[in-house]
Amino acid sequence: MVRRDEASAPFFDALARGELTVRRCSDCAELAAPQSRACPVCSATAHEWTVVEGSGVLVSWTVRRDRGGEILAVGGIVELTEGPWLRARLAIEPCRLSAGLPVTVLIERRDGEEPVPVFTL
């Protein structure tokens, strides 16, 4: 079950509004992946959340399976058009995946848990 904590609350609030956000450094304006604890360029912790387009290309992926080989989850690294990488769930059949594949976000709303960004074709 996907739950929020203090650091991720603004990210999940934005998802609930239908927006995918990343961190923007208040000092140097660099964009960084949502889970960053500080700016990877200047180390500042002050930041805002900025809405991204929600499109990008696939960098890499893997598939989580049970012992019988059944697929439990497909996940990958998406390079957002704006630059940051997002590690996220993919709603695409593994055989269709390749590096550079254009993908777009879809916000999956779930009962009793936080919304989840899922990338699809």
Place this chain on the structure above:
Amino acid sequence: MAGSAIAGLGVTDVGKVYGRTARDFAADAVRRACADAGLRTSELDGLLVTPGLSPGLDVSLIVDLGVRELKLLTEIGGDGTSVCAAVSSAAMAIDAGLATTVACVFADAPLRRGTSAGAAFEPGEPPAGFEGLLGDAGLASVHSRFALAAHRHMETFGTTSEQLGAIAVAQRQWAAGNPLAQQREPITLADHQNSRLIADPLRLLDCCLVSNGGAAVIVTSAARAASLAQPPVHVLGFAQSHPVHREHRGSGFGLVSGAAEAGRLAMRMAGTGIGDVDIAELYDCFTIAVLLTLEDYGFCGKGEGGPFAEEGNLMPGRGRVAVNTGGGQLSGCYLWGMTPLVEAVIQARGTGGDRQAARNEVIVVSGNGGAFDHHSTLVLGPDRRGGP
């Protein structure tokens, strides 16, 4: 830093050994390493502890060793780089006059009777926040992080699963000559391809074993080592590199590791070149780690690790450099950075038996931490007075 040498080696029973804690294994390993060197544990004046996953192994190990006082005692972290880092710290401490006789020990006991090996490295209850989101996407495990790296390498350079398989097959072949190896039955490329997918593209035979056990080495001055029981194994060079792969466009994640810079610097300290290396004992938690390290050290070109393995260069007696001669973590045993170091010491002493490499003048040992986030390198050489 040519002044230090490894004078003692101790390895406990390793594998599905139950009922002993990591601390028990660690103390046993230090005792064995001292006995090997012809020293009493009370002669130690330094101890560097490198724990694994299991709790309870820390500086309090000192009370189990029969020492009265140490001049150097600390825990060294850094994941798979900790063992190489400990040996280099010991060498520097000895050079600085802080201590004369330093034990470096690793031990872990992640296996529990009746649970699977993989369970030891599975994340527990999913945390909240971004970490939980990662788990929801199936990306929280160590396997998945290396799988992402492997897929990126494959997509960028055309590396194939069969080429990764060639690494597993070659190391199993080496393991067949190692009585200490846990897995010694030869495997074929078909066995690799038929082994179940753990995290695509990594299959079961791309993954290291999981072991309970411990190992230790005794580091002392080369001069003192010469008067002890074993032929000294000289510490010729060492270096670390921790490149930050930013989660952003342009990241080298999965394509390059700290091995490139650490290897170059360690070779320079040793006054040698990669072309002079006879034996490479590489940290191989997954086959992709061997491949990337081979490329980054310069045993083959960038992106050519796949063909290099496929051509049989890693098979016993075939390549210019002998790689993972004890079977490594894939087939030998999994004692983090100790697995490559233990085998390097055996090869430097010339006591590798059936698997002894033809030449052992320059031996490189690697440590890899995180998913290619951290790297440490040691360069070792045999006793110059004699040798095998």
